[in-house]
Amino acid sequence: MSTCEFAQAQENRNDPSHKVIIIDDKIYDVTEFHREHPGGAKVLLTHIGKDASDVFHAMHPESAYEILANYYLGDLGEADSLTKAKTSDKKAFAEDIRQLRDKLTDLGYFRSNRLYYLYKFISTLSICMASLLILYLYGQQSTTAIIISAFLLGLFWQQCGWLSHDFGHHQVFDNRPLNDIAVIFLGNFCQGFSLSWWKSKHNTHHASTNVDGHDPDISTGPVLMWHEYASANYYGNLAHSTNNNCDAHCCNATSTSAANNKNGFREGFNRFLAENVFPYQTRYYFFVIALARMSWAIQSANHVAKVGALNKSSSLRLYEMGCLAAHWALFLAVTTRWIDSLQNMILFVVLSQSFTGYMLAMVFALNHNGMPVITKEQAESMEFFEIQVVTSRNVKMGWLGTWFMGGLNYQIDHHVFPTLPRHHLATVQPMIEAICNKHQVIYHTTSFLQGTLEALNALDITQKVSRKLVMKYF
């Protein structure tokens, strides 16, 4: 590359119309490619202008390296500020993690035990069979049987979620499409959650964990706001739009009174929620998470209908839609055919959906909520692996707890190596912790109760900030 071309490449890094990323000290222009990216544009956009080396290595098969070569612009300059911003201490930490990754690869840790996953597959489907059998045999006679069946169905959907998660991260098969087929069966058909919705959301979460404005998992506001930035954004925007609307209404002599009334009602309602509901989120947290499964199922259907499949394939989209429709048709058929009274049908639907909501959301809250939230600017000067460690929480559990949490109690270790099969996490965990201790990177482990209290404390801190902002703005 000529000096002139190189200077242009460096300049493009700071030009918003040019989208470039850095991988292994080489600059790549993804201005055109980002829309075609098979993993979706959203995840790639979280790393524009940044060093994406570790996240790239964590998420791609060999074939992606050949495609990458097409977008090469030039080598990164010695004096580039991006690498200087990271301290040599943190670079050494990242280097140790990379060496561990290479060692684990050589030792075969990234290959799954197929027997383990066969056992997981059969045992998970058995929970569904037990639930359906109880409903089929006793659904017409016993409310207790309906409650037990709903609980087992909820447990099945939760365990199905963890298993889809493993396939979705390509932990099981080397052949990537095979993993995706398993996710469509376990996710779309069995659980009612879409592969494309999940990948787009979850992979973006992995690429930018707890980064404000990037990580979709901490953008649950205004219903649940996990950090002060969310609260500040919400109340700031609300105050701004209220003032602007007021100016527009007051000045616009031609606006009809009906439109004014409608806008006025909406504003009044939003303001009521902002003043009297959202600043008290710890009071309704345990009620809201019962709705989590329904919310994700609706988001899934919406994603497939409006956005389509992750790789833009229309046949994958149709396949996903068909499996989602089959899921709901089967659920409806079982509920209406095997339960006799309307009252018990409602009970079964409400309980099965909310049991899953609780069992999934309580684990999710433990993973990252109440851990540091970082700004996009802070993320720039941090190593990818450092972000993964300091924003995640491990939970100390026995085998039953580990089974219940789908291995996600090893959250830090899963985030450092997302494609590492679940059954190797316990062995690799002390190796990662030792490297963190050596470089003084905080590796946070708690009990289930302590972690839940930390998450609730984060909600509490944020709701207090919200109350102060209500007083400031309204």
Ligand code: HEM
């Ligand atoms: C020029 C740069 C890039 C190229 C050429 C590229 C290429 C690809 C390819 C070929 C796939 C499909 C892989 C498969 O067969 O499963 C893919 C998937 C993906 N890529 Fe990239 N990618 C780039 C940058 C990035 C970056 C910077 C990120 C993260 C910030 C990213 C995240 C992902 C994710 C999450 C997937 C989905 C993997 C899955 O199926 O689970 N990519 N990319």
